[in-house]
Amino acid sequence: MKCDQCNKPAVVHETVITAGVQTTVHLCAEHAMMQLHHVPASAPIAELLAAHLTGSRHQPACGGCGMTLAEFRKHNLAGCSACFDALSPAIDQAIQRAQGGAAAHCGRAPARRDDAEARQAYRARLLNDLEQAVAAERYEVAAQVRNALRDVDGIAGQQA
Amino acid sequence: MKPIENGGPWLGPLGRDADVVVASRVRLARNLAGFPFTNRANTAQRREVVSMIRDRSQGAAWGRMLGWVDFQACQAEQRTQMVERHLVSKQFAASDAPRAVGVSADETLSVMVNEEDHLRIQAMYSGLRIDECFAAASAFDRGAESALDYAWHHRWGYLTACPTNVGCGIRVSVMLHLPALRLTSELDRVRRAAKELHLALRGFHGEGSEPMGDFYQLSNQITLGLRDEEVVGELRDRIIPQVIRYERLARETYRAKAPGAARDRFIRAAALLTHARLMPLDEAMKLLGRLRLGIASGLTEAIDSTLVHRLLLQVQPAHLALARPGDPLETLEQQSAARATLLRDALAPLRASIG
Numbered sequence: 001m002k003c004d005q006c007n008k009p010a011v012v013h014e015t016v017i018t019a020g021v022q023t024t025v026h027l028c029a030e031h032a033m034m035q036l037h038h039v040p041a042s043a044p045i046a047e048l049l050a051a052h053l054t055g056s057r058h059q060p061a062c063g064g065c066g067m068t069l070a071e072f073r074k075h076n077l078a079g080c081s082a083c084f085d086a087l088s089p090a091i092d093q094a095i096q097r098a099q100g101g102a103a104a105h106c107g108r109a110p111a112r113r114d115d116a117e118a119r120q121a122y123r124a125r126l127l128n129d130l131e132q133a134v135a136a137e138r139y140e141v142a143a144q145v146r147n148a149l150r151d152v153d154g155i156a157g158q159q160a
Numbered sequence: 161m162k163p164i165e166n167g168g169p170w171l172g173p174l175g176r177d178a179d180v181v182v183a184s185r186v187r188l189a190r191n192l193a194g195f196p197f198t199n200r201a202n203t204a205q206r207r208e209v210v211s212m213i214r215d216r217s218q219g220a221a222w223g224r225m226l227g228w229v230d231f232q233a234c235q236a237e238q239r240t241q242m243v244e245r246h247l248v249s250k251q252f253a254a255s256d257a258p259r260a261v262g263v264s265a266d267e268t269l270s271v272m273v274n275e276e277d278h279l280r281i282q283a284m285y286s287g288l289r290i291d292e293c294f295a296a297a298s299a300f301d302r303g304a305e306s307a308l309d310y311a312w313h314h315r316w317g318y319l320t321a322c323p324t325n326v327g328c329g330i331r332v333s334v335m336l337h338l339p340a341l342r343l344t345s346e347l348d349r350v351r352r353a354a355k356e357l358h359l360a361l362r363g364f365h366g367e368g369s370e371p372m373g374d375f376y377q378l379s380n381q382i383t384l385g386l387r388d389e390e391v392v393g394e395l396r397d398r399i400i401p402q403v404i405r406y407e408r409l410a411r412e413t414y415r416a417k418a419p420g421a422a423r424d425r426f427i428r429a430a431a432l433l434t435h436a437r438l439m440p441l442d443e444a445m446k447l448l449g450r451l452r453l454g455i456a457s458g459l460t461e462a463i464d465s466t467l468v469h470r471l472l473l474q475v476q477p478a479h480l481a482l483a484r485p486g487d488p489l490e491t492l493e494q495q496s497a498a499r500a501t502l503l504r505d506a507l508a509p510l511r512a513s514i515g
Contacts, residue, residue, distance in 0.1 A: 065200045077276070077321045079200035081193060081311040084319060095316060095323040095384065100358050102385030105317025105327045110310045122314035144385040152314075 001136075003028035013093060062086035103129060103141045104148035123152050174465055175287015179456040180404045182335040182375065182469065185246070186293035186392070187282040188301050189320045189329035191311040197321040198257075198274045206258040206274050213273050213308065214260060222303020226262030226271060240478035246284060248272055269296055277320050277329075279304065286469075288404075290332055290396045294388070317384065327384030332395050335364075336403060339374040339453045340410035350403065358382045359399065364445070372442060373449030373472070378403065411457065426454030427514055434511035438493065439500040444475045451510075462513035471506055475499050 001010045003026060010026035061068045064082025069090050072078060076094070084091060096102065104126065126149050133142035175181065191197055192212070195205055217223025231239065231252070239253040247270045248261050259274035272280040281304070283296035304310075311319040318329040325331070341347045354361045358381045363371040378400070380391050415422045429450035433439075452468045454460055473479055480498050481489050489495040504511075 065196045067200065075199070076323065077199050078197060078319070078323070079321075080196040081191070081313065081319050084313050084316055091323070095326055098323040099327065099384040100382050102327070102382060104315050105313075105384060107317070107328055107387035107389075109317070110305050110312055119314060125315070147385070148315075 001026050006030075060087060101141060103133070103144045106144065106147040106151050109151070119152055123149065126152065173286065175285060175289050177288045177400075177404055178286070178465060180336055180338070180407045181288040181400070182337055183246075183284055183286050184288055184290045184293050185282055185284040185333050185335070186290065186297045187280060187331040187333070188297050189277040189318070189325045189331070190279040190281065190301065190304070191319055191321070192278045193309040193311045195278065198276060198278060199321055201274075203258060209278050210258055210260045210273050213271075213279065213304070214262065216307040217262065217271075217300075217304065220303060220307060222300055222306075223262070225264045225269065227265065228260055228262045231259045231261060232256070237478045237481050241476075241482055244473060244476040244478055249275060249280075251275065252280075269300060271300065276322060277325070288334065288396070288400060290334070290392055290400075294330075294332075294392050298388075324381065325383050328386065328388040328391065330383055330388045330391050331379055332392055333377045333379035334395065334400050336376050336378055336400075336407070337374060337449065337452055337456075338376055338403075338407050339449055340414050341407050342374055343414055344410045346406065346410055350406065354378060357399065359395075373445035373447075373452075375445075375449065375472075411453070415457065422457065423459060425450055426457075426459045429454070430460075430507070430510050430514050433503050434507050434514075435504070436500050438496040439475075439503060440492070440496050441475060441477065441499070444499055444503065445472065448472055448475070460510065460513055462509045463507065467506065471503065474502060474506075 001013070002008070003010045006028060008028035008030070010028055012025075012027045014025045014027075062079060062083045063086055065079035067079035067083050067087070069087055072083065072087055072091065072094075078084060078087070078091065126145055130142055130145045130149065133139070133145055175184075192209060195201060195209055198206065198209075201209065214228050217226060218228070229242075231248075239248075242248045242261065243250050243253045245267065247263055247267060249272070252259065252261070252272050252275045255274075257274060259272070261273065262271040264270070268285060269281075269283050271282075281297050281300050283293040283300075285292050285296075313319050313326075317327040320326050320329055338347060338350070341350055351361050360377075360379050360381055362377045362379070364373070364375045364377070378395075380395060383391070386394075429447040433444075433447050433451065448468050448471055451463075452465055455463065455465050455468065474483065477489075477495060480495060480502070483502075484498060487498075489498055
């Protein structure tokens with residue numbers, strides 16, 4: 001992913017919702033700093049972003065436990081299962097950063113928990129992720145997504 | 161808590177590759193659906209999580225082997241003793257919220273309830289025995305899964321409070337003794353290589369602890385996009401054997417370069433441990449580490465590594481204090497004196513052999 005303002009690799013990805021329209025900004029370290037020039041340059045980048053986000057925009061909060069994005073970023077801890085959808089996509093990025101870019105779980109799933117509808121929605125999302133990963137030539141991610149797809153289909157196969 | 165002689169998985173018979181590997185551990189992080197994670201749960205919810213997990217495991221074949229300890233009712237020294245024995249984490253021992261730990265009689269399996277996640281299932285064995293650890297932790301996990309509803313997400317797998325654990329929630333860690341790599345200044349290279357492979361190299365007590373006596377824990381950092389068998393296999397077949405080879409090579413190089421120095425370091429450590437009247441903890445750990453290297457190098461047959469492993473635990477502050485009821489070790493000097501006495505007594509056969 002390249003910076004929106006130059007050709008350098010983007011390191012900051014921010015999704016902004018203004019009047020119901022979602023846009024994603026990709027910036028390199030330099031341009032991200034330029035946008036945040038009013039904050040001391042010595043502050044760590046996470047704090048810079050937190051200050052920037054809390055200062056200027058509405059914070060989504062988790063309906064399950066009330067956790068806001070700023071709280072999540074402060075402690076790097078989710079508050080409940082619902083946070084993983086409520087705080088998306090910011091939490092997705094945090095997970096992928098912590099996990100060396102990995103895109104999805106693969107492998108064992110609890111036998112007791114299966115929900116056909118959620119699985120279909122997830123499958124559709126994975127197909128979309130796969131397409132994007134291939135288009136971006138991120139083959140390692142694509143391979144992971146493909147494994148996750150096989151897992152989903154495997155669960156469905158077992159139940160059929 | 162039982163006396164130390166009875167338990168402790170890494171006090172048992174030495175496992176495979178014991179010249180370098182002290183112990184192996186596998187930890188699984190799980191949460192219950194329908195409850196906020198520990199950091200967001202109130203006291204009543206935390207109590208409910210404790211009793212739900214304890215009650216369901218006590219009545220079932222998969223969980224009956226655990227004896228439960230209510231941590232709130234535990235005295236400070238007992239808490240610390242469990243940290244020293246690697247049964248609970250430092251963070252777990254420091255908290256005052258409702259929480260409990262289930263421990264099997266041989267201490268190979270321990271289950272923390274209300275640590276950062278509702279369940280932290282860990283299994284530990286001496287030597288390089290990652291498979292046995294994984295099997296033991298998985299057996300409990302599968303049992304628990306049949307009786308409890310785990311928090312689960314179609315994309316992120318097993319949900320955990322911290323993004324670093326989501327997916328399969330597995331942390332494989334191997335406790336290594338790497339004195340020669342440090343002596344030959346190769347440890348930084350290992351550390352850099354580990355980082356590139358998304359592994360962490362930490363001190364004796366894991367996260368946030370200092371290396372003592374050249375003991376380190378090497379563990380995986382990635383839990384997403386990999387099956388737990390892949391995480392286990394990667395460390396077991398590729399990474400740990402490589403580190404073992406490096407350490408053995410460094411030991412040979414060091415011995416070949418300075419055979420007199422290797423022997424001298426061992427004799428000096430033995431002499432101090434068998435004669436000193438005051439022994440601070442960090443010095444004891446350092447000297448015990450040198451003793452262990454000497455044993456692995458065949459410099460003595462008077463004692464073996466299992467004794468060193470037991471002493472590594474017995475010299476820790478809470479173990480020292482609990483071994484001497486009615487004799488409060490109020491100052492650091494009293495503690496050092498008690499430690500020195502313990503070491504002199506335990507290592508008497510060594511004193512005779514170094515003459």
